[in-house]
Amino acid sequence: MTHAALPAPGAGIRKLIRRRDRQGEHGGAPRLSPLWTFVAWLATLAFFAPVAWMVLTSFHQEADAATNPPTPLAALTTDQYELLFSRDITPFLLNSAMASVISTLLVLALAVPTAYALSIKPVEKWTDVMFFFLSTKFLPAIAALLPVYMIVKEVGMLDNVWTLIVLYTAMNLPIAIWMMRSFLAEVPKEILEAAEVDGAGLLTVLWRVVAPIAMPGLAATSLICFIFSWNEFMFAVNLTATQASTAPVFLVGFITNEGLFLARLCAAATLVSLPVLIAGFAAQDKLVRGLSLGAVK
């Protein structure tokens, strides 16, 4: 097996792909007039205002949070966040992290080989297989809740993070397969063939040719799966009680248990949304591709 004959992994291709992308965007898009720029910013700020208000309130004292008229300029404090951690939000965050990270890893372990068998070495009728996977995403989760609840109860897996992990894996698998397939399909077949002609083994091809090109796609896919698992509420609230509850369950729980603390609620809401906000902003350009199941670039 000769490694020397292979082209330098990815670099040239990636440059090519990037150049094509840039041509695709019409950089010479017309400018907005000042009036419309004003409208665009007004709309943007209107949509962002509730998020800004949430974050701002989370740094206020309770007394300043629940005033009428509102007092946005009240003194800032991190008390609410300290209270949250002293009231043990930590186990909920850990459960959420465990459920989302492990299910995302499982999804990738199942989705990557599947996507490979749908793009690089396609099986017969591969489009039918893809659409089968996709169709499972369209079944409403609520209809599965009853049988899942009964089965999980029967095998003693209620209130167990692993139950959520299995469900989240199934929930995200179709999205991941579709996304990964669209990324793997971008590996130029000429290079794959050239590598094969040169006698490169399967692992070499995967590692030196496919991986460098598919890596950004893999990252984007993981982020999307992470976001959906992290935010999931219906299964979490109905299948967990005390041990395995995740962050969204903490949110609804602490309101009913303790009455309302607006500033602390905002702090909790900000805290649990933070990982997804960071992940989402980081993957902005890939977000649309994941949300449209790879159909739109």
Add this chain to the structure above:
Amino acid sequence: MTTLTAAPKTTPPPVRTRKPTGINKWRRRIPLLPALIFTIVVTQLPFVATLVISTFHWNILRPGDRRFVGLSNFTFVFSDERLRTAVLNTVVLTASVVLISVLFGLGLALLLDRRFVGRGLARTLLIAPFLVMPVAASLLWKHALYNPDYGLLNGTLNAVYRLFGADNGPTIDWISSYPMPAVVISLVWQWTPFMMLILLAGLQAQPGDVLEAARVDGASPLATFRHITLPHLRQYLELGILLGTIYVVQTFDAVYSITQGGPGKQTTNLPYEIYLTMFRKYEYGEAAAAGVVVVLGSIVIATFALRTIASLFREEISR
């Protein structure tokens, strides 16, 4: 560009390499077997179970009284007034959320397709609502914005009224007075960025030379939009509407945390009603039957969705 009228089943287009044969075929199938088996076990078997349960009279509060009743749960589902209300609420909720967020999303996408000061920042800020955890967003709207005493909405009204010399602004109990709009608005706020992203991607995939040609030929911006942009956007609009519908039909978080389906049953949608039937009334048979009806409804929507995705998909591989 491909049209949407074709059936979703595509004959596999001729992509790379020669036809595999015999043992080779099976070697190619091995990588997808784990995912296939996992998916069938975890997603298909529960639905078979739902089908079976839906033919039983089964209330776990009366364990001795479990018996096969055929289709009578379905008769119940179609005649029960609560469920009919839930179906109607689901349609109203889904249609208004999807349509309003598509309209807002289209407007924002058209603006963001142009260059302006801080466009990148504006785009980042605009997707934030979609990234806030849905439960957190619902609670934020309920307590921080809609609350009649100290919510931002009444607070702002109050401040504005005082600015103009009045003693106090109106005290509106938004959720009790307008329960459905309250839920719809919070969901529109979350879903508009989703629509915007898909439509913006559609706009940026527009071939620049056609737009250039239209401009050279002296077409007005409105005519260009109506005759070139809109037809091009059609399949992106459809994709946004269908994916939005599929997600919004399943809305549970917002109803659970903003209104608990109330007041009365004014905002009880199907997922929430099924949840109540299951965990408050313990009528497993009825809940399962309602679940089957929801699945059948989703299949109808999904058929259209798959067709749209298939057409975009064919376009991508024929490129």
